[in-house]
Amino acid sequence: MTVRVGVIGAGMIGQDHIRRLTDVVAGAQVTAVTDIDSGRAAETAVRVGARALPDGPALIAADDVDAVLVTSWGPTHAEHVLNAIAAGKPVLCEKPLATTAEDCLRIVDAECSYGRRLVQVGFMRRYDAGYRQLKGVLDGGTIGTPLMVHCAHRNPTVPDAYHSAMAAQDTAVHEIDVLRWLLGDEIVSAQVITPRATSRRFEHLKDPQIMLFETAQGVRIDLEVFVNCQYGYDIQCETVGETGLARLPDPAAVGIRTAGQHGSAVLQDWKDRFGDAFDTEFREWIASVEAGGEPTGPSAWDGYAATVITDATVRSLESGQQPVTVDMKPRPALHGGPA
Ligand SMILES: NC(=O)c1ccc[n+]([C@@H]2O[C@H](COP(=O)([O-])OP(=O)(O)OC[C@H]3O[C@@H](n4cnc5c(N)ncnc54)[C@H](O)[C@@H]3O)[C@@H](O)[C@H]2O)c1
Numbered sequence: 640m641t642v643r644v645g646v647i648g649a650g651m652i653g654q655d656h657i658r659r660l661t662d663v664v665a666g667a668q669v670t671a672v673t674d675i676d677s678g679r680a681a682e683t684a685v686r687v688g689a690r691a692l693p694d695g696p697a698l699i700a701a702d703d704v705d706a707v708l709v710t711s712w713g714p715t716h717a718e719h720v721l722n723a724i725a726a727g728k729p730v731l732c733e734k735p736l737a738t739t740a741e742d743c744l745r746i747v748d749a750e751c752s753y754g755r756r757l758v759q760v761g762f763m764r765r766y767d768a769g770y771r772q773l774k775g776v777l778d779g780g781t782i783g784t785p786l787m788v789h790c791a792h793r794n795p796t797v798p799d800a801y802h803s804a805m806a807a808q809d810t811a812v813h814e815i816d817v818l819r820w821l822l823g824d825e826i827v828s829a830q831v832i833t834p835r836a837t838s839r840r841f842e843h844l845k846d847p848q849i850m851l852f853e854t855a856q857g858v859r860i861d862l863e864v865f866v867n868c869q870y871g872y873d874i875q876c877e878t879v880g881e882t883g884l885a886r887l888p889d890p891a892a893v894g895i896r897t898a899g900q901h902g903s904a905v906l907q908d909w910k911d912r913f914g915d916a917f918d919t920e921f922r923e924w925i926a927s928v929e930a931g932g933e934p935t936g937p938s939a940w941d942g943y944a945a946t947v948i949t950d951a952t953v954r955s956l957e958s959g960q961q962p963v964t965v966d967m968k969p970r971p972a973l974h975g976g977p978a
């Protein structure tokens with residue numbers, strides 16, 4: 640069976656995922672595209688042999704759409720995801736699930752009322768080969784009980800439109816999701832500290848930022864977010880346990896020795912660093928839709944948790960850099976809570 644996918648939002652990442660569904664992932668076909676820029680939707684549809692539809696509701700209702708991909712702007716996600724649940728169609732929503740915790744909860748509640756999981760959130764790091772190896776080591780008990788995690792998330796530069804809260808909402812949100820998954824633990828408090836600011840930033844931006852998280856089991860996480868580091872796109876994650884240490888592998892790169900030096904190139908772009916992870920994410924999502932089962936990836940609950948934790952992180956940044964308690968609602972039975 641070919642899974643027929645309708646795409647809402649044909650911008651930067653929407654185009655990349657349309658290419659992925661068309662050229663990379665077997666068993667999928669993009670049959671419908673919509674964008675508030677109707678010219679962009681029409682041009683994209685012609686290119687991939689799909690139909691351009693006027694808006695999200697028309698696309699979700701279409702008979703030739705089995706599953707929905709939401710890649711529009713964050714504030715519009717909740718409406719499209721709620722409509723997909725109402726239509727009983729599986730939906731993969733790029734992060735964030737919604738921009739407010741209240742909207743995330745409405746989605747969680749709608750799914751619970753529907754009675755089965757339909758929603759997957761686009762946290763692609765869970766599909767990265769290195770993170771999966773790291774999780775295998777932690778779950779296998781090789782380094783004993785985890786005690787501390789040291790992370791860094793560095794981008795070479797960011798545009799003027801990137802503001803200080805985005806360090807949590809847009810950037811650290813990837814660590815927030817992947818660390819909850821890696822540790823099988825919940826983040827219960829967040830704090831931000833701002834060191835000396837780099838001169839290579841737009842004036843309004845606090846950069847770098849150090850984020851400190853604590854989990855329910857008492858694991859301490861420190862995360863450096865430095866989005867104007869100049870030298871490359873660099874993701875580091877080192878877990879210290881009772882009997883050892885496990886480090887996320889760097890992407891494979893040719894070692895070069897020349898002119899009395901040795902070294903290797905550092906990637907410059909997150910699309911290169913996580914391109915394979917996105918491919919795996921989409922392969923596994925399409926396989927789950929084809930099998931008619933529930934999605935196996937990050938859930939609506941994970942989307943809710945990420946939004947609540949990023950909200951607490953931003954509150955710490957904006958209110959004196961003190962620790963802020965993460966206030967999460969009880970987990971429903973559909974998402975592993977008590978029956
Ligand atoms: N997983 C990741 O690492 C990752 C990376 C980049 C972006 N994203 C997320 O993907 C989403 C899109 O980001 P982008 O960089 O592609 O943005 P973009 O601005 O390039 O594209 C968004 C597109 O959605 C369209 N759009 C907006 N509202 C719409 C609506 N209601 N209906 C139909 N179309 C609508 C816009 O016209 C635009 O073409 C964001 O939520 C972003 O956070 C995730």
Ligand SMILES: O[C@H]1[C@H](O)[C@@H](O)[C@H](O)[C@@H](O)[C@H]1O
Nearest residue numbers: 792793794809810813866909
């Ligand atoms: O939207 C991007 C993307 O999510 C990247 O993975 C992250 O490194 C960037 O900081 C962020 O701005």
